[in-house]
Amino acid sequence: MASNKRWIALFVIFVIISLGSGCQGERKSIEGRCDYDGAKIEPLYAVYFTLQDGTEKKFCSIACASMSFSALKKQIKEVRVVDEPSGNKINASDAFFVESEIVTVPHVKNRIHVFAKKEEALKHIQKFKGNWVEIPFLL
Amino acid sequence: MILNALSITMIFIGALSALLAIWGGISSLILYRKWERPTAPEEKTSLEDRSYLILLIMVIVLVVRLINWPLFYVTLQSFISDIEGAMCIFGVTQVKPSLTRFSEILKPITFFFIGGWLILHVLDRATKTSPLMRRKLFLLSIIGLLVLIDSMGDIFLVIGIAPESLVSCCTTVTDISSRPTRTAPESIFGPEYAQSLQILFFITHLTLIGFIGVNLKFKIFRRLILGLLSLFAILNAFVFLLSQIEVFAPRMMHLPFHHCLYCLWQYVPDSIVMYLLFILGTFSVGWGFTTELFGRQGEAADLLPGYLRKIYWFAFFFLSASLMMLLIHLLID
Numbered sequence A: 001m002a003s004n005k006r007w008i009a010l011f012v013i014f015v016i017i018s019l020g021s022g023c024q025g026e027r028k029s030i031e032g033r034c035d036y037d038g039a040k041i042e043p044l045y046a047v048y049f050t051l052q053d054g055t056e057k058k059f060c061s062i063a064c065a066s067m068s069f070s071a072l073k074k075q076i077k078e079v080r081v082v083d084e085p086s087g088n089k090i091n092a093s094d095a096f097f098v099e100s101e102i103v104t105v106p107h108v109k110n111r112i113h114v115f116a117k118k119e120e121a122l123k124h125i126q127k128f129k130g131n132w133v134e135i136p137f138l139l
Numbered sequence B: 001m002i003l004n005a006l007s008i009t010m011i012f013i014g015a016l017s018a019l020l021a022i023w024g025g026i027s028s029l030i031l032y033r034k035w036e037r038p039t040a041p042e043e044k045t046s047l048e049d050r051s052y053l054i055l056l057i058m059v060i061v062l063v064v065r066l067i068n069w070p071l072f073y074v075t076l077q078s079f080i081s082d083i084e085g086a087m088c089i090f091g092v093t094q095v096k097p098s099l100t101r102f103s104e105i106l107k108p109i110t111f112f113f114i115g116g117w118l119i120l121h122v123l124d125r126a127t128k129t130s131p132l133m134r135r136k137l138f139l140l141s142i143i144g145l146l147v148l149i150d151s152m153g154d155i156f157l158v159i160g161i162a163p164e165s166l167v168s169c170c171t172t173v174t175d176i177s178s179r180p181t182r183t184a185p186e187s188i189f190g191p192e193y194a195q196s197l198q199i200l201f202f203i204t205h206l207t208l209i210g211f212i213g214v215n216l217k218f219k220i221f222r223r224l225i226l227g228l229l230s231l232f233a234i235l236n237a238f239v240f241l242l243s244q245i246e247v248f249a250p251r252m253m254h255l256p257f258h259h260c261l262y263c264l265w266q267y268v269p270d271s272i273v274m275y276l277l278f279i280l281g282t283f284s285v286g287w288g289f290t291t292e293l294f295g296r297q298g299e300a301a302d303l304l305p306g307y308l309r310k311i312y313w314f315a316f317f318f319l320s321a322s323l324m325m326l327l328i329h330l331l332i333d
Helices: A002-030 A062-075 A118-127 B005-035 B041-078 B089-093 B097-125 B133-160 B180-189 B193-218 B223-253 B261-267 B270-295 B300-332
Strands: A047-051 A056-059 A076-082 A089-091 A096-099 A112-115 A131-133
Touching: A002 B300, A047 A062, A056 A062, A062 A076, A062 A112, A096 A118, A112 A118, A118 A131, B005 B041, B005 B133, B041 B089, B041 B097, B041 B133, B089 B097, B089 B261, B097 B133, B097 B270, B097 B300, B180 B193, B180 B223, B193 B223, B193 B300, B223 B261, B223 B270, B223 B300, B261 B270, B270 B300
Parallel strands: none
Antiparallel strands: A047 A056, A047 A076, A076 A089, A096 A112, A096 A131
């Protein structure tokens, strides 16, 4: 009986340690990752939503951001995307969106590219068999 | 093939257990057929000696196969960085989807049969006359076949997963609005299905724990009741899986729109312990039934109630612990 109690006590300690380390790992692993699927964010393809309360949601790709957009639409104040050639953050309403055969974020097979200048977007369309895409984030 | 320590271990274990499963399965089938025939004392002794050797080796193989189930997922996890587009195990499973799905279904079945057989073996070893030997040998030949298929599946899968394969990962499958885990409960419970699913899970889980508790308290170990309890445990497992995918996993990951359980294991590692407890608890309910089904013979029948009590204690404990872990997570979040 005493041996049983010892095993149970050891087991409970094990579960508590697992929970503790799990929760700590959880916080660490979520930080700096996509708010849709938790994937690592490549800054060049990131999308940022600024909400009405000032908090920011970040996504690894246009695909993940557009999947979250419908659910968060009412709370969103501003959407920022990254211009691929320069790496600068720009407002989504000022950007040009192009879909081409080039995959930017493989895990979601994202083929939508973002450009700040129309000439750059046209170049990409000609080079990689692309076509224009309407802005996926109409507020 | 992606070459690393885990893939080599998987192939080594697969090859070794496949060979031993062929030998053990055939030998146990031959022994099963010879066991009940009247034989001379010398031949009987020779049969017993052979059976002990087979059982000894097969017990080791079966224990290794039990460990192989988690090892399978650890190996798939180790492949993520080599598969382009994979961000969790789901991506790796997309390289050879049919074979991986087959292995993922077969592994829990094999695990259940092995566990049930090992309990029967322990029960039989506690007796002086080994009344379950013939049944054990027959079941061992069936398990040998399962182990063989499972091992071959492992080998083909590990060899077949090519590095640099391009796949799309879980987000494109588990999060689409037409996913079956959403449409099925939604058709029953309506648009607010998540809340209903959550309540249903707590009801079925607590009811299962309650039934096990009542069984333990009043020592009701009748075959029919244990069979019904096993069916209820399967139903509970189904509800658990649905509620995890649709409700609890997104909450635990802090990713409200993401429904991938492989990602959950990655981002919330202690959920693996929770799943392990749930699986052991659910399987223990089934093992109680199979032990009653095959273990009520001769001298073993007298020892059976004590063993059933222990098995259902395990079920009670594991299911309660898994529920506690889930509740603590939900409270912390």
